[in-house]
Amino acid sequence: MSMPTPIVFLNGDFTPITDAKISVLDRGFLFADGVYEVIPAYAGKLFRLSQHIERLNSSLNAIRMSPPLSAQQWESTLNKLIQQQPDPASDQSVYLQVTRGANEQRDHQLPEQYQATVFAMCQPIASHNLNAIALGIKAITLDDIRWDWCHIKSVALLGNILLKQQAADQQCTEAILLRDGYATEGSASNLFIVKNKQLITPPKSHYLLPGITRDLVLELATKEGITCIEREISEQQLFDADEVWLTSSTKEIMPVIELNRQVVADGQPGQLWQQVSTAYSQFKTQLRESDNDQ
Ligand SMILES: Cc1ncc(COP(=O)(O)O)c(C=O)c1O
Structure with a gap:
């Protein structure tokens, strides 16, 4: 039996991972211009979520980005994402990544305006490990x-x-x-x-x-x-x-x-x-x- 295609979150949409696409001009891809978090969820319950979001916001602040989502928006988004996994009650880790998005050209200097790329996915935590x-x-x-x-x-x-x-x-x-x-x-x-x-x-x-x-x-x-x-x-x-x-x-x-x-x-x-x-x-x-x- 083949495994169902995992559902991920990308820029406001929940979508099969095979359909999730970002631009080759994304500054995350070109410059690693972005930050991330890894948050375990035990039986679907997010571990120390507020502390993870606080650290995410301080990483964003350090790279001169503003939070793309509020703490409440993260909470509801990540919970929805967990619910869409094949076994929402299993132990999983939620990976989330925010980059400074794509510009028209590759340019080191920070753009005055940007549309952040916001991505999240789940991966199983294996108890045998x-x-x-x-x-x-x-x-x-x-x-x-x-x-x-x-x-x-x-x-x-x-x-x-x-x-x-x-x-x-x-x-x-x-x-x-x-x-x-x-x-x-x-x-x-x-x-x-x-x-x-x-x-x-x-x-x-x-x-x-x-x-x-x-x-x-x-x-x-x-x-x-x-x-x-x-x-x-x-x-x-x-x-x-x-x-x-x-x-x-x-x-x-x-x-x-x-x-x-x-x-x-x-x-x-x-x-x-x-x-x-x-x-x-x-x-x-x-x-x-x-x-x-x-
Ligand atoms: C370099 C580094 N230090 C420390 C940690 C541990 O951080 P946390 O306990 O928040 O997972 C990590 C986690 O990936 C890391 O990459």
Whole structure:
């Protein structure tokens, strides 16, 4: 039996993905002039929607664009999109992208007027991937080759892609990025370490994306009574850590059990990881059973 063609949202319309088309002059295509978000939906309930929309709007503001949709419009659009998927109650991630649209000519300078391109689609979140991650992942450290505005969730991801591929080439899941001797984040995730029962993550800055999962992990860990510290992590502190975690919306909390081919602590997901990851699962269960997005 063939799969139904997925329905996506493009510029106000819900349409089969095969019919969704944009101009070759779109500045997203020509210049990666756009931003995006990835928002999980558990049993159809959008995860931390208001925080995702807030981050989207701050990315748009940083690239001198205004929000094409209000928070309420996003909410109803994304919920309608989820409802049109083959299994709306399954776990999915919603990808949305806003670009500065198409001009008549390719020109670096920003157009005085533009019509944003607004796109959204759903993809399944596979629980077997999360189960594999929970056993622990391998990571390597690499110098951060990206630009200095990593707080913007820009669609210009070539740096991130090439870094992740270098990790994959070495049978690793993620690359932990170093800048001036400090570990900032992963190529597609935020970084935490545990040392002497304290949870440490680098403070928000232009060198890392302000992760929605990062904020939730800090919130949940604090509720669990764990001391949380936002402070820079030197390369040495990374290697001396009792636990290393990487977080993202779709991968949740990844315990790193091998770093640059050396085992981290005893080579098993750590005790604090177990505790916070249980709290994270409970948060998801509450969201699934709730009436509202959280
Ligand atoms: C570079 C980078 N840092 C951090 C994150 C984690 O952000 P979030 O928790 O909002 O998914 C991502 C997510 O894709 C990312 O690409």
